[in-house]
Amino acid sequence: MILPPHFSIRGGDLFIEGQNCVDLAEQYGTPLYVTSEDRIRTQMQGYRDALSSYYSDISVLYAAKANGNLAVFQILASEGAGADVFSSGEVALALKAGMDPHKLLFNGSSKTLMDLALAVELGIRVSVDSLDELHQLDAVAAEAGKVAEIAFRVNPALEVPTHPKIATGLASSKFGIPHQQIPAAYAEALACSNIKPVGIHCHIGSQILDVTPFAKAAEVMVRIAREITDLGIKLEFLDLGGGLGIPYNHTSETAPSPAEYAAAVMPVFLAGIKECNIHPELWVEPGRSLVADSTVLLATVNSVKKAHKTFVNVDAGFNLLIRPVMYDSYHEIVVANRADQPIAGTYTVAGPICETGDLLAVDRALPGVQEGDLVAVLDTGAYGFSMSSQYNSRPRCAEVLIRGGDAALMRRAETVDDLLASMVTPPWL
Ligand SMILES: Cc1ncc(COP(=O)(O)O)c(C=O)c1O
Numbered sequence: 001m002i003l004p005p006h007f008s009i010r011g012g013d014l015f016i017e018g019q020n021c022v023d024l025a026e027q028y029g030t031p032l033y034v035t036s037e038d039r040i041r042t043q044m045q046g047y048r049d050a051l052s053s054y055y056s057d058i059s060v061l062y063a064a065k066a067n068g069n070l071a072v073f074q075i076l077a078s079e080g081a082g083a084d085v086f087s088s089g090e091v092a093l094a095l096k097a098g099m100d101p102h103k104l105l106f107n108g109s110s111k112t113l114m115d116l117a118l119a120v121e122l123g124i125r126v127s128v129d130s131l132d133e134l135h136q137l138d139a140v141a142a143e144a145g146k147v148a149e150i151a152f153r154v155n156p157a158l159e160v161p162t163h164p165k166i167a168t169g170l171a172s173s174k175f176g177i178p179h180q181q182i183p184a185a186y187a188e189a190l191a192c193s194n195i196k197p198v199g200i201h202c203h204i205g206s207q208i209l210d211v212t213p214f215a216k217a218a219e220v221m222v223r224i225a226r227e228i229t230d231l232g233i234k235l236e237f238l239d240l241g242g243g244l245g246i247p248y249n250h251t252s253e254t255a256p257s258p259a260e261y262a263a264a265v266m267p268v269f270l271a272g273i274k275e276c277n278i279h280p281e282l283w284v285e286p287g288r289s290l291v292a293d294s295t296v297l298l299a300t301v302n303s304v305k306k307a308h309k310t311f312v313n314v315d316a317g318f319n320l321l322i323r324p325v326m327y328d329s330y331h332e333i334v335v336a337n338r339a340d341q342p343i344a345g346t347y348t349v350a351g352p353i354c355e356t357g358d359l360l361a362v363d364r365a366l367p368g369v370q371e372g373d374l375v376a377v378l379d380t381g382a383y384g385f386s387m388s389s390q391y392n393s394r395p396r397c398a399e400v401l402i403r404g405g406d407a408a409l410m411r412r413a414e415t416v417d418d419l420l421a422s423m424v425t426p427p428w429l
């Protein structure tokens with residue numbers, strides 16, 4: 001199996017940067033998420049360098065939902081990132097990490113009036129997802145005596161090669177306003193006294209391993225940019241969203257690099273803005289491709305059971321990593337304390353949750369796993385902890401950040417007391 005450069009195998013153990021996963025598991029306990037800081041920085045720099053080699057006014061807005069740890073926001077903020085935010089919690093994290101409110105975009109197809117008021121108060125631009133939302137925002141801004149700067153979220157009606165649950169720009173998707181209705185939406189925005197349309201936004205889906213759909217989306221976006229420029233709108237930013245995938249299967253998959261993404265998208269963008277004679281900032285919103293492969297989920301093997309299959313029962317399940325269950329996702333498995341041993345059989349890695357479907361990996365060729373071993377689930381930095389739950393009343397695990405030879409907690413493990421802390425006994429019980 002090919003490992004990204006922040007991993008190595010030394011003396012049979014899996015290392016992440018300069019840290020032995022076996023030692024980390026002993027020190028912090030398992031389950032445990034472990035993240036390489038350097039990898040996140042490298043990925044962010046990859047986007048910045050690729051895009052800025054074509055155009056000077058670019059911003060990378062980290063898609064905050066991918067990994068909501070404050071330290072991850074802080075790393076990305078220090079590399080100049082803004083953020084695509086979907087909730088007041090994501091706004092709070094981005095601001096606490098020092099991100100510029102003007103480099104945030106408040107996204108979402110179902111915002112509350114409180115969300116809109118927060119965006120207005122903080123001067124965060126809003127990606128408006130419906131005409132109802134437009135008029136709500138106009139009223140909220142009027143009430144605050146302010147003008148809200150907006151983009152519309154365009155639904156470009158594009159088929160994309162990914163799991164149907166994470167394709168977001170299909171004609172049938174819940175996100176965005178159908179592209180045919182977009183010019184009329186901007187005309188309506190121009191008629192609102194407390195709204196200033198300054199941007200345009202789309203996001204076609206996630207885990208896309210081919211750059212062609214991104215170029216197609218860019219074509220739709222520059223066509224619309226032309227149409228709305230004719231309406232008299234001065235575009236300050238054009239946001240192409242995120243969605244670049246990663247090779248979860250290290251043997252059979254490859255993913256385009258940010259440079260390949262830029263080579264597909266930037267000529268379309270540059271030709272389009274030249275034709276309209278405009279100079280908007282170009283925004284992109286990667287999530288997964290910035291953070292996914294920075295992280296492993298470490299889990300201890302509680303038992304190995306030979307039944308219909310050979311089950312490796314570990315202490316992390318879909319409470320901590322729901323992707324395999326939710327999207328049939330594949331994650332590579334390394335037996336972290338036998339990383340140099342030959343394949344000994346076919347194993348199914350199962351979690352501790354009381355559900356038959358709680359399997360992290362099915363029928364994998366692995367070295368001879370035994371109780372007490374340590375399993376590393378790779379590429380879990382995106383939509384891993386951020387989609388975790390306390391199902392079966394299991395406290396969530398800790399997260400550790402690695403910088404070279406240093407390791408430090410970036411989230412402590414929850415305790416059973418934490419589970420109980422937010423519960424209130426009704427007075428009649
Ligand atoms: C609006 C928006 N932007 C960006 C992203 C990030 O996508 P990805 O993690 O696939 O790069 C998402 C999630 O799909 C999203 O909904």
Ligand SMILES: N[C@@H](CCCC[NH3+])C(=O)O
Binds near residue numbers: 065166168206323383
């Ligand atoms: N949660 C999804 C990605 C969704 C992206 C958010 N729109 C995944 O793990 O692949």
